Amino acid sequence: MNVNEAIDLLKHNGYKATGKRKDILDYFSEQDGYRTAKDLITHLENDNETVSFDTIYRNLHLYKEMGILETTELNGEKHFRMNCAKHHHHHFICNECGRTKAIDVCPMADVKKSLANYAIEGHKFEIYGLCPNCQNN
Known part of the structure; x- marks a missing residue:
């Protein structure tokens, strides 16, 4: 899934495509592998963006529920990545x-x-x- 497909899916399901939501999607689309919420927060803070932990976690949960992000657990911590499922693998x-x-x-x-x-x-x-x-x- 790419960022535009994810934004279309959000809009189709009645969610606004805010700047922060797009920033989160951009971050995961640029990553090669799973990343933590902390990785995302650090990235956003490095770009001088104000970060609300609640907003980050709420959006990560939303993206997982909508199939935009995949999750796994590594070293006892939840990790996320852009859903790449074009076929079963x-x-x-x-x-x-x-x-x-x-x-x-x-x-x-x-x-x-x-x-x-x-x-x-x-x-x-x-x-x-x-x-x-x-x-x-």
């Missing part, structure tokens, strides 16, 4: 820098065989480690 996530790499394999075919009598309502499959960049540092 999973991610390798670097524990050091948060960068991601799409993985096009999904283990669900085998899992469904093992859980034939269960009603699966969703799944999440992520692999964690160090990217080549972080391994070399």
